[in-house]
Amino acid sequence: MPHLFELEFKGAAGTKSILKSIEILRDLNCTKSDVLPDDAPTDFIPKIWMKAMYDNQNIKLSRRTWEMALYYALKNNLERGDIYVSHSKKHRYFWNTVYSEDQWEKEKPLAFKSLGFPEKFDKLLSILKKEYFAGIDRAKCAFHERTFAYIDSNGKLKLKREDALEVPESVKTLKKLIEEKMQPIRIETVLRDLDEAHQFTRFFLPPEGFDKRFMVDRETLHTAITAMGTNLGFDDMAKSTVSAISEEKLKHMAQWCIRPDVLTKTNYFFVSKRAEHPLAKLHGDFSRSSSDAECFCIQKSTDLASFYPKAFGYYQKVIAIHTHMSDQFSVFNTQVISCGVREASYVLDGLLNNLMVLTPHFHCTDTGGFTHQLFALCYLLGFSFQPRLKDLTETTLYKINKNDNYGEIDSIFDGHIDMDCISEQWEQLIRIVVSLKNHVAPAHLILQKLAARGSTDRVAKAVMELGKLIKTIYILHYLSDDELRRKVQLQLNRGETRHYLARHIFFGNQGEFKTADYEEMMNIASCLSLLSNAVLLWNTPRIYDIVSELRSAGISIDDEDLKRVSPLMFKHLIVHGTYDFRSANRPVVDYASNL
DSSP states (O other), rough: TGGGSOEEEEETTTOHHHHHHHHHHHHHHHTTOOOOOOOEEEEETTGGGGGGBTTTTTTSSOHHHHHHHHHHHHHHHHHTTSEEEEOSSOOOOOOGSSOOOHHHHHHOOOOOOHHHSSHHHHHHHHHHHHHHHHHHHHHHHHHTTTTEEEEEESOOOOEOOSSSOOOHHHHHHHHHHHHHSOOOOOOHHHHHHHHHOOOGGGGOOOOTTTTTTTTTTTHHHHHHHHHTTTOOOOOHHHHHBBOOOHHHHHHHHHHHTOHHHHHHHHHHHHHHHHHHHHHHHHHSSSSEEEEEEEEESSSSSTTEEOOOHHHTTTTEEEEEEEEEEETOOEEEEEEEEESSSSSSGGGHHHHHHSSSSOOOOEEEEEEOOOOHHHHHHHHHHHHHEEOOOGGGGGGGGSSSTOOOGGGGGGEEEEEOOOHHHHTTTTTHHHHHHHHHTTTOOOHHHHHHHHHGGGSHHHHHHHHHHHHHHHHHHHHHHHHHOOHHHHHHHHHHHHHHHHHHHHHHHHHHHGGGOOOOOOHHHHHHHHHHHHHHHHHHHHHHHHHHHHHHHHTTTTOOHHHHHHSSSTTOOTEEEEEESSSSOOOGGEEEGGGGGOO
């Protein structure tokens, strides 16, 4: 801990006592003294800890308790961004993560118009009120019909049936028919076929300064991608191939050619190519998306690793791969995150960093991907946030005014919204949103700091209050709209099918990460997404041809059933055994000739 306090900490107004305490602790560490000076600040110490601050005579301050309280206060203030570290990208002053005052004055004249919002919140509030009360009217009608939700005799919200999507027998039968006709295929053959059809390896060119020890060829490139995407690793892959490709050659290929920018470009290429197919257009138009995190064990220690007892027990640390998936089943964003934070922090990263021509308008998550702050920021950025909420009947709904009465459904509203706070901080909300839209700072960093600042900060409270309003409008519509619930469930189910495929491909080392290097973990996760999208692109025309054959044979296949059949099927996909990449041995560029 003494090394921590060698950092140059700075703070906003109201943190002087903590900064002074850090200086005192530095002096105590230098002199190796346990005696606290009489003027040591104590205002940051939680009240429940104060009894432990003094000895039996209630005189002497306890350095141990004081120091632990300082650590606790420093942690909380770092998360909020009130205390920050000079030159740090993550631990910055909150208002340094968005446009500065001078920058905002330049951006402000066009900011409201570019987002499509009025300069005064009151004008927007009138629109939101219409949606809010329309939702209340629809909810009253739905509760009377009692098809999904109703209010019992005690005034409690109850669900008539589970919030789940049933799979018709016709869909199960069609899926089985297609799977039976899908011929077994090896993962290396999938890459070869796609390369012959689309020449995707043209993207994997080395940068300037390339170390020309080996020729860059397709065989080595396909091998390296498969080694990373399957988690087999370069050593085991070198021993599992028919051709003699050394571990050193695979590492060289990964170092120079398999880079984040190249993987992103190739993944978007696969997504775009798949979107051109008629089957992809049947599944969706890229207007909807979902995000979810899948946990994987990790063998080495890293700051991202955390315990996840619910699924992995109390002794195994895990990390998560957070992916964004379109309604066409393609993965368009991948990020390695910690399981110790809410997935909601990273939802906007994938949406805002999307480089596709089309941007999803509707976005779905499960409960872990929801916060009030995310509801507010998604709305302000033009995304319709549509999570599936666990324990829907226990979710708090909010009134616009505390003393309003909504008649027969009034009992399900447990809170109210501070509209004055939103109106007061409206300009600052737009300042944050424009900063997010223009990538001034990572979205997850701003979301985490807003959540940590709590209701004591007026701007953070305004974001939360707006989120309460948007969430209440959404839930009122969710409870009364069967089609909305169906679309949300359908998109989330598509994300689950992708998890199954990812587990099938990522079999090496029992699906556990061996490295603690973040860039390496990101490259592995991106290669996994690349292989997932490759399988999707390869499966699509085969499934389409099989369906055409079945229809030609007189079997009636409804398009609605075909929509429900996942093209991410993998029973025919062989990822184990001995690999043969020799059929892809044509060079991308013969760098050896330039030596």
